[in-house]
Amino acid sequence: MEDDSRKDHGRGARWERRAEVPLACTSMLFLAAYAVWVLAPGLSGAGRTACLGVLLTAWAVFAVDYAVRWRLSGRGTAFVRTHALDTLVLLLPLLRPLRLVRVHQAVLRRRGRPRLALYTRVMVYAGLSAVLLALTGALAVYQQEHAAPDASIRTFGDAVWWACATLATVGYGDLVPVTPVGRVVAVAMMICGLGFLGAVTGSFSSWLLQVFARESAEDDAGPPGS
The missing domain is CATH 1.20.58 (Methane Monooxygenase Hydroxylase; Chain G, domain 1)
Structure with a gap:
């Protein structure tokens, strides 16, 4: 077995x-x-x-x-x-294009090239995922909102602006979805935005701590030959 x-x-x-x-x-x-x-x-x-x-x-x-x-x-x-x-x-x-961020890694593995550092990979993948999610979210919200009564998201440009503000967890409130499906998409993007932001800031903080620890260890060791 x-x-x-x-x-x-x-x-x-x-x-x-x-x-x-x-x-x-x-x-x-x-x-x-x-x-x-x-x-x-x-x-x-x-x-x-x-x-x-x-x-x-x-x-x-x-x-x-x-x-x-x-x-x-x-x-x-x-x-x-x-x-x-x-x-x-x-x-x-519609969420499937988020898997595109794995293609570069797959190509590198096939060619036997070294991978990016862990922290760099997390930040790059989170950034690319955020861009793709903003695009797909803007398309989905625009499709639902642009013809709805009392909708504030009337153009695709409005939808892109709203998606970027939502993923960045800024929430200006100038553009808001009014349809049930649009609001469901908004909740999903808020959750993803928090996740991406946490992944990037956490990886960047860990990288800084690693750099500072390395520099501190080098300072303690003193110059070569001392």
Whole structure:
């Protein structure tokens, strides 16, 4: 049983490595199709059909990836419980482009290049995730809000400004969502914003402490040869 579990884990890891870049490309297509769908309501019928086809095909690819990883894990329903985020992304595919931040790391592993330092990786990944989340959140809120009665978010520029202010936990209050779905998106972005901010500030603080500790140790040791 233990050998079978190890084999399943090995196959699952190989699948994830091979599928990372193709899935990232699919995520980019999904995000692009969704952006066109939202920002070009006057698109021809054929154009909207093409966008819908890309969205559904991409979601099908994500579903196949989830099913394969579930099967290779050999853990049955426990896979769903231990991969709650993956399950959420499958149900809300608009969050899938956030996985794009892992592509650079996957490419570096394939080429055998050294990885970025831990603190740098955390800050870079959090920053890229924040940018992608701001874009997807702005698209989702704009889609729900721009035609709603009494809405203050009327243009995509308003939505981007609101998304940036929300993720930065500033909350100016000049633009607020009024629809139920828009408010749900707002709550999710507030939580993510706090998480990203905590990750970046925590990593930066740890890096500073490490630098100061190294400098203090060098000062205590004195100049070479003393």
